[in-house]
Amino acid sequence: MAGVRQFDEDEVVATALDVFWRKGLHDATMQDLAAATGVQRGSLYNAYGDKEAIFLRAFDRYAEQFLEAAGNALAQGDAASGLKSFFDMIIVNMTDGSPPRGCLTTRTALDAAISSTDVQQRVQGVLARLEQLIGKAINRAPGKRSVADANRLARVIVTFTRGLAVMERAGYSRKQLRESATTFIEAVVGNA
Amino acid sequence: MAGVRQFDEDEVVATALDVFWRKGLHDATMQDLAAATGVQRGSLYNAYGDKEAIFLRAFDRYAEQFLEAAGNALAQGDAASGLKSFFDMIIVNMTDGSPPRGCLTTRTALDAAISSTDVQQRVQGVLARLEQLIGKAINRAPGKRSVADANRLARVIVTFTRGLAVMERAGYSRKQLRESATTFIEAVVGNA
């Protein structure tokens, strides 16, 4: 062990996450990553192999953060107010930054036609875990809903969050997204 | 007028649409278009200027087809069964082909960070027109819904369709998408 790594790996991954979030897996280049991290392209190749390997690390970090935040939001109050917090959280998450960064998972899902199996699995993993979190949260509701119904509903909610991410990319404002989310919650959870 | 165009423009645009639908605006290259249409790259540049100009023509064609099909589906039966037909239509639309092509509008929306204002406006145009079609369709329902409520609901439905498109990219099957759509319709339209 000599000739020691000159950069902080955690810092590089965090910075890489920022780059990927703003540009997307496909459009972010190794030069972008090198410039943002201050680490030479050659060193990044040496340390990680290729761009996708860096992305996977960055995405894992993102997924942990995101799912933890989602779980916390969903746990607030009863099922309905948990959902409201959750939607607030993800809308802020995707409209943050200038210009807004959007949703990394959604963007990656649409890049995924080109991406590797690894990347696709990460995306599926996040969506599946999110679905479980939501399922658990709405099962707290006192309604006479069956577990199977709750699971289906959880998937509908996940799907709707993906829709919000697309609408954000299409140019809808934070306020507009919030309005849609509110309408959605009222329509779906207010009843049922 | 001499030295006459050697190819059928309608045919070229139709073929280009197929290429863009499968590969996306960003990933489809002029070489792809040349190969698929049988028209040399130079001729395409001469005739249209650049890739985006071809895309805009192809996308306009797509938008007309799509919105007409959406309008027809929504007009079937009462509001609820119109919605059901509509969701059937878009799910087939995005899962068709092997591998499935996905939704061109959604894919373009997510490419749009890189795209021109023109492209972004087309995407917004399709979503806005779709929202109007849906709004009209659900206003037929005999419920005591206000027009403002119907408009908000229409946007929620558009948003959900975008979510389905993302889920398709993430690997969900036609059957799974249908199940979510059914659950969504029941939850949102069954009540309200």
Next chain:
DNA sequence: GTTAATCTTGACGATGATGTCAAGAATGAA
């Protein structure tokens, strides 16, 4: 302090995409 392993750096070649252009082919119009 010497050694050996590892990291860093900058340059290199390969690839694939873009947009342009000159020369030649084709054809409507006179």
Next chain:
DNA sequence: TTCATTCTTGACATCATCGTCAAGATTAAC
């Protein structure tokens, strides 16, 4: 038939990115 215009073709220059590598720098371990 001739002309003028437009289209077609293939080659060209440019650019950005990728991935690799040899030479040098650095440092842990002995």
